[in-house]
Amino acid sequence: MTDVIRLVVADDHEVTRTGFVSLLAGLTQFEVVGQACNGQQALDLCERLLPDIVILDIRMPVLNGLGAARLLQERLPSLKVMMFTMDDSPDHLEAAMNAGAVGYLLKDASRHEVIDALQRVAAGEQALNSSVSAQLLRRLTERNASGAAPVTLTPRERQVLGLVASGMSNREIGEKLGITTGTAKAHVERVIGKLGAADRTQAAVRGIALGLVTQS
Template identity: 75%
Template sequence: MNEPIRLLLADDHEVTRAGFAAMLADCPEFSIVGQAVDGRQALELCERLNPDIAILDIRMPHLNGLATARLLRERLPAIKVLLFTMYDSPDHLEAAISAGAVGYLLKDASRQEVIDGLRQVAAGQSALNGMVSAQLLRRVVERNQSGAANSALTPRERQVLGLIAGGFTNREIGEKLGIATGTAKAHVERVIGKLGVADRTQAAVQGIALGLVAPTERQP
């Protein structure tokens, strides 16, 4: 008999983790070997437990799912990453793919869709939400046709974008870079303007999606 596919589940909501575990309770082909409440704990457990698939929520404290996926790709590339999220946006899907995720499923997916997605990922295939993937494909085509590339960021603005993606505040960005908080705020506003997005969260997602930055990890 084949060994079960070993899963690690990371989500800061206990109800979500419990619901996911209950959904797979009668599926012997899967085994949840660990659960994490944030990205940092997910990294630690992956290093210790070496699961086949890490299932990550995008929005988590300390280290979000996108940053965690990127670090897993660098440190433990054999572990496959599946993002399990409520964000049905091509921005987040593009960022997830850029970070190394091979699966992207929405939390309103059916039980069978989740099981099929896990099987596809375990078999070395991609498991991406069809509707969001179609939106992303249209966006890429439109971007290529229009040639509307984002304005080039300066080296300093790339630094700032990396810190934004890591979840740092304007004050913390200023401290990191040795500049005044007001100057950091001005850099953040310029980055948001150049990327053509509405806020710092969208700037972080867009920056990761376009491969402009890797999120700066917070230290414990």
């Protein structure tokens, strides 16, 4: 592959961003054209710079990596998304893939693994952490075998779940939907319960993995 692969790197920790860039030092096939500290900045940069690949952390302020990935898939379908994260849960991998990611790499990956993943993603292939993807495959197999009943949310609950997945607080959800903070909190707690999640983050991840998250 002779063309330069243009990248945008998004992570709310500057050390991680600069470390990722340093990994690619001296490799002329890659060019980091932009860096962002949250998902919204990544979205804006990608729309302006049109890179080949965007590297997203999952946990970021303003707009998390999963929310950014879904919006980028809608607005820039040819852009390839790779997650670079500490989250080694199959829930997060499934959510990332449903959000449009074709790469999923853990932050303890070696330089060789990072470069190999970028090359594979640029070539149109998937590049998924092997241990996490194996866990996900086992989970999907067990889920299909169990015939578990699907989770059903009302249109309002799906709307609330989408806002939770975007990182909004109960107060922000209330302001967005024109309801009180208390009512927003009740909706969020009901959604968490229906999804069998332990907290808001797990509810968001499971909702995305199950295809229940809608944009508001």
